[in-house]
Amino acid sequence: FQSIRHTSCTIKGIETIQAIYKQRRSLELDSVFSAYNELQKLVAVA
Secondary structure, three states: HHHHHHHHHHHHHHHHHHHHHHHHHHHHHHHHHHHHHHHHHHHHHH
């Protein structure tokens, strides 16, 4: 029973880490795209 509880906690921890990683990746992609869009605007104005 204790190993099942330990496994459950481990799986929850892995799922949490994956969720945080995915959230960070999407935030990084958003910042890259916004920087790219800003550069596009500057080039269009110039």
